[in-house]
Amino acid sequence: MGLALLALIWLITLISTYFFVAKTWWLPVGASAAAGWIDHQFALTFVIMGIVFVAAQLSLGYIVWKYRETPSSPPVSYSHGNTKLEIIWTALTTILFVGLNLMGSQVWASQRYPYEAPPDAVKVEATGMQFAWYFRYPGPDGTYAKTKASLMDPSAGGEAAVGLDTTDPAAKDDVVTGTMYLPVNREIDLSLRSVDVIHDLFVPALRFKQDAVPGLNIHMHFKPTAIGEYEIACAELCGLGHYKMHGMVHVVSQEDFDKWLAAREAEKQ
Ligand SMILES: [Cu+2]
Numbered sequence: 001m002g003l004a005l006l007a008l009i010w011l012i013t014l015i016s017t018y019f020f021v022a023k024t025w026w027l028p029v030g031a032s033a034a035a036g037w038i039d040h041q042f043a044l045t046f047v048i049m050g051i052v053f054v055a056a057q058l059s060l061g062y063i064v065w066k067y068r069e070t071p072s073s074p075p076v077s078y079s080h081g082n083t084k085l086e087i088i089w090t091a092l093t094t095i096l097f098v099g100l101n102l103m104g105s106q107v108w109a110s111q112r113y114p115y116e117a118p119p120d121a122v123k124v125e126a127t128g129m130q131f132a133w134y135f136r137y138p139g140p141d142g143t144y145a146k147t148k149a150s151l152m153d154p155s156a157g158g159e160a161a162v163g164l165d166t167t168d169p170a171a172k173d174d175v176v177t178g179t180m181y182l183p184v185n186r187e188i189d190l191s192l193r194s195v196d197v198i199h200d201l202f203v204p205a206l207r208f209k210q211d212a213v214p215g216l217n218i219h220m221h222f223k224p225t226a227i228g229e230y231e232i233a234c235a236e237l238c239g240l241g242h243y244k245m246h247g248m249v250h251v252v253s254q255e256d257f258d259k260w261l262a263a264r265e266a267e268k269q
Pocket of ligand 1: 128129198199200234235236237238242245
């Protein structure tokens with residue numbers, strides 16, 4: 001029985017470790033400036049925790065087998081454990097977790113601080129609602145028009161969904177779309193808002209993930225580095241239609257971006 005348990009524990013450990021080593025289900029190729037840094041932090045965490053996991057599970061299997069019951073086994077003795085050992089592994093675990101968190105917090109902060117993105121950054125506002133994403137561009141004046149909670153009507157879609165106040169002169173050139181277009185190799189200044197509940201804008205390829213919280217305007221900035229189409233998902237369970245909150249980011253050349261935005265402006269007039 002001891003040997004069977006050892007084999008089972010080791011087998012589960014090795015099979016599950018294999019999928020991580022072989023990268024069976026892995027992240028898409030990174031397409032943003034911070035992707036290298038984030039992936040490095042991610043890999044470091046996985047390698048360190050993987051070593052601890054494999055060592056712990058292999059020892060567990062070994063101990064289950066070594067202390068199995070045999071006809072000559074001595075009677076069971078209970079102990080209160082080893083205080084010195086417990087202090088050592090608790091301290092090591094604390095150092096590991098706090099250390100990884102401190103390292104990770106720098107990557108996290110790099111997309112959120114400084115609070116203001118560079119002045120030449122491309123401004124985009126993403127608004128999550130049950131159950132769609134809308135994206136707003138401030139247009140040639142570079143200013144988002146006012147929005148009002150009382151004007152928000154998700155069932156109407158587009159401008160009405162985000163509550164655009166059309167009496168504001170700055171609203172004339174605000175473009176609201178259901179698909180996000182971004183120019184490649186430009187810093188993007190993203191404002192993230194929500195109409196109803198907490199949503200989460202997740203673009204795995206851009207290594208971008210941030211909650212959208214009602215009542216807050218959350219700023220983040222990032223730089224897409226490869227032309228392509230990337231999937232957006234809502235990563236916060238936000239209701240029955242959560243699975244429908246799917247969208248696309250089109251990262252295009254500056255030229256294509258300008259053309260696309262000009263076409264949207266023309267449609268609006
Ligand atoms: Cu959602």
